[in-house]
Amino acid sequence: MGYVAIKGGAQAIEGTKDVFEFLRTSQNDSHALPLDVGTIENQLRLLHSRVISEGGVYHPTLASLAIKQSQGDTLEAAFALRAYRSTQPRLVETPVLDSKNMRVTRRISSAFKDIPGGQMLGATTDYHLRLLRMELLNESPENFRKVTEILFENSSIDDIPDTFPKVLDALRAEGLLPEVNETTDNKKPFDITREPLVFPVDRSAALATMTRAEQGSLLAIAYSNMRGYGDVHPTIAELRVGYLPVLLPHPITGELTEVGEVEVTECEVVAMYEGDNDNEATFTLGYGACFGNNEVKAISMAILDRALQKGMNEEPANPSEDPEFVLLHIDGIDSMGFCTHYKMPHYVTFQSDMDRLRTTQKKQSKKESQL
Amino acid sequence: MLERTLWVSALSALPSNELIEITSKLSEGWTLRPKSVPQAGLGMLQIKDSAFHQAFYLGEFPLASAWLEVTTLDGRRAEGAAQVMDDCIEIAEALALCDAILSAQLPGWEKVSMMIEKGLTLRNTINKERKMMLARTRVDFSLLDDTGNGEGLNNVES
Structure with missing residues (x-):
C-alpha cells in the first residue's frame, strides 16, 4: 500500500468543520436550543451508556460532550473519549472491587424465579410493546416534569436492602459450580491500555478487551454462537444494573474511602455442565460486565467469555471460541479506523x-x- | 458524626461552586501548604469477576487528589487529604481542606459538618429514588406458588 502527499485540500478540510457545525445548528426552528450535556446524559442515557462503555473511561460529562460534538455517532464519540484518556496521567488503581456492593437498580434471573432478595425489573423496555409513542412528538415541559413528581407516590422501600446477594454464591454453596481458584485471585490483571494483545492472552485481557468493545461487534460474534456456531447454551443466573462505589485508600489514614460511584451492568451466565470420572460435574460459567446500562453487551460478553474459555483450554471449534478472532475484531475504534x-x-x-x-x-x- | 470514609461522598454531592466558595471563606488568612502535588488524571478500576473471582480492569475514571497541611490564624496545624472522582483539582483541594477542618476540629468545623449533613441528605434522596424504582418493579411470584414448580433457589436439588 502506498500513499502520496497531496496539497490543495486544506481549505476544503477547514470547510468540512464549518459545514459539519452548520448541520448541527441549522434546525429550522427559532426556538431550537443547543443540547446541554445533562439532557444527553439523562434523556439519551442508553446511548450515553454505550459511549461511556466503549470509550473506556467513566466520565459522564465528557461522554455527553463527545456525543454532542460527534452528532450522535457512537464510534466517533467513543474515539473522542479514548483520545481524552490518552492525554491524562494514570494516578492510581483501585483495590479489587466486589460487585456485591453494587447499589442495584435492576436485578433479574432467568434461572430461578425466587432468587435471594427477589427479582426487580427496574427501568427496562423488555416487556413493552415496540410501538411508537406518538404522544412524545409534542411533549409539553409540564407533562415532562410531572412524571418524576408523581411516579413514586405510595411506594414503600422499607424492606429494600442496600445491597443484594449474588445468585452465583448460592449456587456455589450448593456445590453446582466450579470451586474458585484462589491462586489466580491475587494475580495482577492484564492492562490492555498499556500492553498489546499477544496471543495466547490471559482471561483478564479478554475480559478487559470485551468490556470496552463495540456493542454491535460483540453481539454479532456472540449471536453466531447462540445460533449454532458454538454450544454455550446459556442461562442467565443473574443480570444486574446498579452503581458500584469506587473505593480508594485515604491518603492519610489508609482506610478505604468512597471517592465516587460508577454505573455498571453485570451478567453471569450458567452454561452446559462439564465433568468426568476424575472431575466432579459442575456447571460452566461466563461473566460479562461493563460501564453504564448496556445489557445486550453484558450478556454477549458473558456468552463469549464462556466460549473463549473453551477455546483457550481446547482447540477453538468455531470463530466465537477463537480468542484471536474475537478479541482482535470487537474494538470499535480499531475497526472503525480501518474501515x-x-x-x-x-x-x-x-x-x-x-x-x-x-x-x-x-x-x-x-x-x-x-x- | 458520619465516618471519615464517607465525607468525600457526602460533600461531593453538593454543587461544586458552593463547596469551593464555603471552604475558601473558612480558610481565609490560613496558610495552606501542599504535602503532595495536587493532581488530576485517571484512576483504573479493578473489579472481581463473580464467576471465577479473577480480577480484571473494567475501565478508567477521572480522579483529582490533594493533600494539604493547614495552619490556622491562631497557629493550629492539621493535615487533610482527599481523592474524588472528578477532574477538577480545586474540588479535591476543597475536600482536603474539609477533611483537615473536620478531623482536627479546626475553626469552622461545625459548618463543614452541616455541609456533610446536607450532602448526605442529597445522597439519601438519590438512594431512595433507586430503591423506589426497585419497589415499583418488584416481581411477585406468589401467584405461581400453586403450580408446584420448584423454581426457587431453595429447590435447586429437586
Whole structure:
C-alpha cells in the first residue's frame, strides 16, 4: 500500500468543520436550543451508556460532550473519549472491587424465579410493546416534569436492602459450580491500555478487551454462537444494573474511602455442565460486565467469555471460541479506523492497480489477436 | 458524626461552586501548604469477576487528589487529604481542606459538618429514588406458588 502527499485540500478540510457545525445548528426552528450535556446524559442515557462503555473511561460529562460534538455517532464519540484518556496521567488503581456492593437498580434471573432478595425489573423496555409513542412528538415541559413528581407516590422501600446477594454464591454453596481458584485471585490483571494483545492472552485481557468493545461487534460474534456456531447454551443466573462505589485508600489514614460511584451492568451466565470420572460435574460459567446500562453487551460478553474459555483450554471449534478472532475484531475504534481509512486518498495504489489491469488487458488482447 | 470514609461522598454531592466558595471563606488568612502535588488524571478500576473471582480492569475514571497541611490564624496545624472522582483539582483541594477542618476540629468545623449533613441528605434522596424504582418493579411470584414448580433457589436439588 502506498500513499502520496497531496496539497490543495486544506481549505476544503477547514470547510468540512464549518459545514459539519452548520448541520448541527441549522434546525429550522427559532426556538431550537443547543443540547446541554445533562439532557444527553439523562434523556439519551442508553446511548450515553454505550459511549461511556466503549470509550473506556467513566466520565459522564465528557461522554455527553463527545456525543454532542460527534452528532450522535457512537464510534466517533467513543474515539473522542479514548483520545481524552490518552492525554491524562494514570494516578492510581483501585483495590479489587466486589460487585456485591453494587447499589442495584435492576436485578433479574432467568434461572430461578425466587432468587435471594427477589427479582426487580427496574427501568427496562423488555416487556413493552415496540410501538411508537406518538404522544412524545409534542411533549409539553409540564407533562415532562410531572412524571418524576408523581411516579413514586405510595411506594414503600422499607424492606429494600442496600445491597443484594449474588445468585452465583448460592449456587456455589450448593456445590453446582466450579470451586474458585484462589491462586489466580491475587494475580495482577492484564492492562490492555498499556500492553498489546499477544496471543495466547490471559482471561483478564479478554475480559478487559470485551468490556470496552463495540456493542454491535460483540453481539454479532456472540449471536453466531447462540445460533449454532458454538454450544454455550446459556442461562442467565443473574443480570444486574446498579452503581458500584469506587473505593480508594485515604491518603492519610489508609482506610478505604468512597471517592465516587460508577454505573455498571453485570451478567453471569450458567452454561452446559462439564465433568468426568476424575472431575466432579459442575456447571460452566461466563461473566460479562461493563460501564453504564448496556445489557445486550453484558450478556454477549458473558456468552463469549464462556466460549473463549473453551477455546483457550481446547482447540477453538468455531470463530466465537477463537480468542484471536474475537478479541482482535470487537474494538470499535480499531475497526472503525480501518474501515474509514479507505476514504483517505489511495491514488498511488489505485494508479498501480490500473496500470497492472491495463497491462493484463493488453496481454489478453494480444493473445486473442494471435489466435 | 458520619465516618471519615464517607465525607468525600457526602460533600461531593453538593454543587461544586458552593463547596469551593464555603471552604475558601473558612480558610481565609490560613496558610495552606501542599504535602503532595495536587493532581488530576485517571484512576483504573479493578473489579472481581463473580464467576471465577479473577480480577480484571473494567475501565478508567477521572480522579483529582490533594493533600494539604493547614495552619490556622491562631497557629493550629492539621493535615487533610482527599481523592474524588472528578477532574477538577480545586474540588479535591476543597475536600482536603474539609477533611483537615473536620478531623482536627479546626475553626469552622461545625459548618463543614452541616455541609456533610446536607450532602448526605442529597445522597439519601438519590438512594431512595433507586430503591423506589426497585419497589415499583418488584416481581411477585406468589401467584405461581400453586403450580408446584420448584423454581426457587431453595429447590435447586429437586
